[in-house]
Amino acid sequence: MSLLLKQPSVLPGFGLTLGFAMFYFSVIVLIPLSGLFVKTSMLSWEQFWDIITNSRAVASYRLTFGASLVGALINGLFGSIIAWVLVRYRFPGRALVDALVDLPFALPTAVAGITLAAIYSSNGWIGRYLEPLGIKIAFTPLGVLVALTFIGLPFVVRTVQPVLQDLDKEVEEAATTLGADRWQTFRAVIVPELWPALLTGMAMAFARAVGEYGSVIFIAGNMPLKSEITPLLIMTKLEQYDYSGATALGVVMLAASFVLALIINLLQWWSTARHMNQ
Amino acid sequence: MNSVTMAADKDVQWKDSLTTESPLVRRLLIAAVFFYLTLFLFIPLAAVFAEALQGGLAAYVESFLNEDALAAIRLTLLVAAVAVPLNALFGVAAAWAIAKFDFVGKQVLITLIDMPLAVSPVISGLIYVLLFGAQGWLGPWLAEHDITILFALPGIVLATIFVTVPFVARELIPLMQSQGREEEEAAITLGASGWQMFMRVTLPNIKWSLLYGVILCNARAMGEFGAVSVVSGHIRGLTNTMPLHVEILYNEYNAVSAFAVASLLTLLAIVTLAAKAIVERNTHSPTIVTDPTSAVQAGSIR
């Protein structure tokens, strides 16, 4: 282990801690995960292609990625406003709002699922007011959007908030002394500073939503080709002992996750590199 | 209007033009926040408890006291009791190696540790099915030796560990990186053993973040649904955790019981958020300076 060290250190425990961490992580994560690719490699390319381009699968991608994207955009807007209000204004209930923003992160997804299904169904607390307007949310693709928006809520707030907090007040004052009005200052000075964090938060919300299962299945209706998300399709295939089908779709999802993780890493690198500059 | 309030008004207007927005914009933004959070946070939170208590307090309590519910609670506690300490140990070990040493592949390891968060929970379960299932790599060998992992406690524990691996490490790595290694080096040069250094220097410095990491890890372990759903087999009274029990009750149209069990999990989430708020206050508050007079005083301390 110590061969990996770039420079020697007087601190103890490097070999022990790194060795244990690598062993544990390999057993729990890396080896099982690699099984997914091994299993896929047993499929011929045609088989694989057929599975992942099946119309039911394609419909599920469209819903999963589409609803995740719209949810991320909604959270991009409202998450920025929440972060702004939490950092800049003092109002009653602020501490409560600040604490509760993380609820979708801490609440078990099954609980979120049944609760959202209950309140957005046609006789639920919110659904009953939307029903007369002809808007049905529970058991439609809109329900998927509601669930994915819910679980993505903390991400933008929590990425934008610290950047906003660290924003140098002098920079805004400088813009003001140079004659910029509030809107000009916001557009030309504040937004460019927030932009990388906002994109990162939206990418995180999107990534989380793409893989989400528990909160969606209760509210979605789960009709094939209409309101069936990809993780549910994988689950269905598993329950039918169609392991190849499940695995192939799993690889698609995993590839999407990796690409997203890469994008998020790049975005984070971009934003911290910018911050290191000054 | 007397002159005092006029002066005050003038002050408000004047301040507004500077580094904040007009009161109208401010109120609109705050209203937008409350509107959005009412739809997505406040109403769902209230609804859990309202639905759970719909049938009265007796029915609520009854929901936990039957055999299946108790079994689900026991299993959930057991799973967490195994998964959380292991992940905490991993988190501390990984954070120690990453934060205090420079080694080849460090950045890769940091990225890898977050991976389980990026993977869909369904896939987290799927990989264990592929590994331990009847058609899986180890399936035949396990069957031969009469070992059950899938659709039993070990499978549930493994899937839960997978999903919650990063939480403690994620809390500790940035903190320990920012703390640097000087204090530990000082302890070592003063003659402390590795264990003494850890217990008396490192641990006191990270205890709050460690605590929050453990609490968060625990909340996610107890609440995990997708991954556990894949590997559990849904055997009532045997392999049902609380979230799975919620699902079964809900699908049986037993809304009161479903929400009653869900309300327990919600309380767990609220406790987690409260713990976060407390930990943040304990780790950050000394640096927060809002009053200019105290800024002068704090300036000399820092």
Place this chain on the structure above:
Amino acid sequence: MSIQVDHVTKRFGAFTVLNDVSLHVQEGELVALLGPSGCGKTTLLRILAGLERPDDGRIFLHGAEVTDQRISERRVGFVFQHYALFRHMTVADNVAFGLTVLPRAQRPSTTRIQEKVRELLGLVQLQAMADRYPSQLSGGQRQRVALARALAVEPKLLLLDEPFGALDAKVRKELRRWLRRLHDELHITGILVTHDQEEALEVADRVVVMHQGNVEQIGTPDEVYEHPANPFVYRFLGDVNVFHGRVSEARAAVQGNPEEASAGLADGVEEHEVTFVRPHDLELNRSRTNPDQFEATVRYVLSAGSRVRLELIVQSSAQTIEVELTKERYRELDLREGEVVFVHPRHRQVFTIPQS
């Protein structure tokens, strides 16, 4: 543009930052607000800019009251201590910012803006840096960009908040000479906030010494340095040896009149009289040459640098005093640690300090 500050008071909570401050600055003057941190100098500057509003008192720019005027209407240029450059914009875009946010009707054409930016970058000697980002510049370059940016809107008043505070000593020295030259060229009214007395004395036409929210003295650098109005100003503008009234023998010797001193002691007022002497105003001799002298022992000699600093112990009172000599004088005297010398002040100032 002339500035009139009229009985301005500002409080933050229970803390009075500015206490009834009045000040007049003439057109084209460069004035330094000098004081230790927390004395209110930055707050006064921010009030002039319109970044803060006074609780009491009024501000006039060029004879017109601006107390309630918005910052954008005041046409002041403000240079921040930490530059406050827009880090996502190039140097040229930073300088152009104030012009690009003008209402469309007043905004110069794009080519005119570019021309103007070029001129300004020429003025601050940064033409080659136009396309760089602030992070690619040194501290001194960044501050010059900040200055060019502030000048772009053709302010009638330039306010500089510790503009060289974040720079290292050498760059600071260069920049303040440069600022002085720039001011002589542009003749723009300027106010500079600083806690560095050397900087204030070197750059400013007049110096305003502030302490705990009050103006202690206003005057030219010579006036405040040669004739400090009170002990605070004396101490703040340079090193000083303090002889307290009670330390009778040394003080009496310094005052040069032992009888007067004892008379003073008798009526008890002089207890609060304090004599200040700068280290370079103390003259040393190997033998007694005049009756004012008192004896002292050399404890340390610090001979590095352009001048030699000595630490002496006054024999009668055991007080430690500091003396500064030229190299030549030091060589003439040929002093060693432990030797006894005769000390007398060339200049001194006596203040009566009110009962504390």
